[in-house]
Amino acid sequence: MDEKSDNRTKKIFGREDYFKCIDELLQDKNYYRVFLLYWVKILPKLEGKETKEDEEIRKEVLRRYPKLFRELFFKDGRLISIKNNPVLKSVKKDKKYTDVVNREYVDLMNYNPWNKKMIGLLKEKKEDEKGIISINYTCPIEYFCLNYDLNKLKKDYKIILFPSCSIYQHPIYLCYIGEGIDVFLASPYEPDYNFIKSLSSNLIPFRLGHGDFVKPSEFNNNNNNKEVYDICMMAYNDPFKDYSSLIKMIGELKDNEKFKIYFATNENNDKEIRSLCKKEGVKSDITIGWKERSGWWEVLQSSRVFVLNSKREGHCMALSDALFADCPVMMNKRCVGNNHNFINKKTGVFFTEKDFGEKLSYLLENRKSFSPRKWAMKNTGCFNARKKLNKLIKKDSLNKGEKWTKDIAQTWGAVIKYINKEDEYLGDTKDLDKYKIKIG
Numbered sequence: 118m119d120e121k122s123d124n125r126t127k128k129i130f131g132r133e134d135y136f137k138c139i140d141e142l143l144q145d146k147n148y149y150r151v152f153l154l155y156w157v158k159i160l161p162k163l164e165g166k167e168t169k170e171d172e173e174i175r176k177e178v179l180r181r182y183p184k185l186f187r188e189l190f191f192k193d194g195r196l197i198s199i200k201n202n203p204v205l206k207s208v209k210k211d212k213k214y215t216d217v218v219n220r221e222y223v224d225l226m227n228y229n230p231w232n233k234k235m236i237g238l239l240k241e242k243k244e245d246e247k248g249i250i251s252i253n254y255t256c257p258i259e260y261f262c263l264n265y266d267l268n269k270l271k272k273d274y275k276i277i278l279f280p281s282c283s284i285y286q287h288p289i290y291l292c293y294i295g296e297g298i299d300v301f302l303a304s305p306y307e308p309d310y311n312f313i314k315s316l317s318s319n320l321i322p323f324r325l326g327h328g329d330f331v332k333p334s335e336f337n338n339n340n341n342n343k344e345v346y347d348i349c350m351m352a353y354n355d356p357f358k359d360y361s362s363l364i365k366m367i368g369e370l371k372d373n374e375k376f377k378i379y380f381a382t383n384e385n386n387d388k389e390i391r392s393l394c395k396k397e398g399v400k401s402d403i404t405i406g407w408k409e410r411s412g413w414w415e416v417l418q419s420s421r422v423f424v425l426n427s428k429r430e431g432h433c434m435a436l437s438d439a440l441f442a443d444c445p446v447m448m449n450k451r452c453v454g455n456n457h458n459f460i461n462k463k464t465g466v467f468f469t470e471k472d473f474g475e476k477l478s479y480l481l482e483n484r485k486s487f488s489p490r491k492w493a494m495k496n497t498g499c500f501n502a503r504k505k506l507n508k509l510i511k512k513d514s515l516n517k518g519e520k521w522t523k524d525i526a527q528t529w530g531a532v533i534k535y536i537n538k539e540d541e542y543l544g545d546t547k548d549l550d551k552y553k554i555k556i557g
Contacts, residue, residue, distance in 0.1 A: 135174060139181075148189065149208035152288035155182050159286045161453055182286065186316065190294055196318055199295025200268040204288050208263065215263050222260040236261060237533040238543040239277065239525040246520045247299075248274045249510065250549070253327070253532055254281040255289070255431075262292040270552045271298035275510065278302045279327060281431040281531075283454030285309040294318045301510060305329070305432035305456040323509055326432025326456065327531040329502035333494060336414050336441045345377065347481065349420035349444070351427075351435055352380035352390055352405070361393055363426040366473040368397030376401040379416055381435075383407040417442035422465075422480050430454035434531050437497060440464055443490035445480055463492040499529035499536070 135158075142151045158178045162171060189203045190196060199205075208214060226235070235257040242248030252258050258278050270276075276299065278290075283306050290313070293300045300319055304310035305326030313322040348367075352360040360380070367373050378401045380390055387405045394403060417423060423439035425448045430436075432455055439446050446465035448455065460467055464487060468476040480487075495501075507525045514521045526540040535541050 136177070143185075146203070147207055148204045149211065149214075149288050149292075151185070152182075152204060152286070152291060156284065156286045156288065160284055161451075183315070186291070190291075190318065196294070196296045198268065199271060199293075199298045202267075202292060202295045204294075205262060205267075205292040208288070208292065218256070218259045218263055221256050225254070225256050234533040234544045234546070236546055236549075238546065239528065240523060241543060242273050242548070243522075246522060247514070249277065249525055250274050250546075251277045251279065251528070251533055253279040256281075259289050262289070264554065265549065265552045266554045267293070267295070267298055270549075271295075275299040275301070275514075277506070277510075279531075281327065283309055283429055283431060285312050290320065294320060299513065301506075301513075303327075303432075306454050307457065309454075321509070321513065323506065324456065325502050325506060328432040328434050328437040328456070328459070329497045330499045330529050330531065331434065331437040331441055331493075331497070332529040332536075333441055333498045333500070336418065336438075336443075336490070343419060344421050345419040346379040346404070346416070347376045347421050348424055348477075349379045349381065349416060349422070349439075350424045352382040352386065354382075354384045354386050354389075357427055357429045359426050359428050360390070362470070363424060364390075364393050364399055365397045366470060367401065368394070368399045370474050370477075373398070374400035378403050379420060380405045381407060381413070381416065413438065414442060417444050420444050421484055422447055422477065424477075425449065425452065425455075427452050427455075432456055437493065440489040440493035441498065443488075445484055445487040445489055447476060447480055459497070461492070463487060464489040499527065503527050 135154075139151055139154060142154075155178045158171075158174050159182075235253045237251055238248055239251050240247075240249040252261050258280060276293070278293070278300060280290075280303065285302070285304065290302065293302075294316070296319065298319055299321070301321045301323060302313055303326050304313055304322035305324055305328065307324075310322045310324055313320050350360060350363060351358050367376070367378070378399075380403065382390070382405065390405055391403065394401075417439050420439075420442075421444070423435070423442075423444045423446050425433060425436055425446060427433065427449065428451065430452060436446060436448070436455060436459060440459070446460060447468050448457075448460050448465065450467040450469050457467075466476050466480055503525065510525065511521050526543055527536040528534055529536055533544060535543065
């Protein structure tokens with residue numbers, strides 16, 4: 118990517134004529150940036166009111182997106198080869214971008230507190246049978262397509278992508294599109310699933326996500342846990358978690374002093390949380406802290422309600438944690454990314470800013486009428502998820518006339534953790550090194 122194109126792209130968000138900028142990028146064949154800027158306009162407006170201009174631009178983008186996609190990825194009605202993927206080609210030429218992705222990936226792996234794999238195998242490759250690679254979290258998904266030769270890899274492996282975010286119009290998923298490579302994309306959020314399905318490409322969406330891979334045995338099946346907290350909620354310093362507006366909603370409740378609240382955070386924002394509570398009139402008994410997994414289970418099993426106020430998620434693990442802890446859930450109806458089927462008459466309720474107090478009172482008063490763990494044991498969890506995923510991939514393989522003699526390994530968690538010790542060797546991905554490429 119030349120200096121002129123790079124500078125123009127940086128200015129694009131401040132340009133009055135948005136679509137003129139898009140057309141200029143198209144002339145430069147900077148397809149990744151074009152789709153990235155389309156994605157920005159498709160994203161739900163989570164702060165402030167949407168203007169008439171916002172709505173008009175989004176409508177035009179949604180009209181242009183599929184048209185451009187068809188023009189780039191289909192020739193004479195057939196899907197092009199992954200080798201000729203124009204979006205992947207354009208981003209690989211962008212050294213600044215690829216350097217950032219590689220640096221973020223290294224930082225993520227160094228930070229990773231579980232010291233587990235985010236790229237690993239669920240099935241090893243045999244001479245006459247394809248292996249299966251699982252790539253967890255969005256950053257590794259970006260890293261993998263930039264650093265590995267997907268065209269060379271397609272004859273030996275199938276790929277499963279587990280993103281940690283939502284709104285799948287993002288161009289990173291387009292980088293995996295091409296004839297001959299089997300890519301299964303976790304799509305727990307129904308609009309994302311429908312969008313990927315509409316592309317009619319090699320991307321195969323399925324309605325599972327990180328939140329489906331909780332291990333049920335982490336939580337005991339004791340329904341007689343002492344209820345210590347009325348409300349449990351996440352309070353990370355992440356704008357998408359939006360704990361500040363939840364604190365405001367609690368402060369607007371006239372009787373909020375009667376509540377005992379647990380704020381779960383692994384960051385040093387205790388003072389900020391307490392200061393915000395004071396500012397918004399929250400007089401509840403507050404506990405702020407973070408516990409390792411076993412301690413987190415105890416908190417959830419000692420809570421009457423878990424409240425999820427996130428704006429965007431990638432199918433939140435904490436939501437499933439609460440269900441297996443037999444703790445009913447309140448989820449903000451606006452939340453993008455979670456599987457909304459997880460909230461039902463057995464598990465909890467949706468709420469909005471307007472009816473928060475009403476829904477909270479209802480859930481607290483009727484807590485015993487919900488049975489979230491029973492629903493979760495039947496419908497989600499790592500064992501159910503693995504069966505569903507294995508069935509999908511096996512069926513796809515057999516339909517294509519491919520050999521299938523061994524099922525995928527049983528894993529759990531948002532990162533790749535193997536249930537069976539004999540499968541841990543699959544975490545060693547050295548065999549994939551021969552597919553690595555140099556970029557930039």
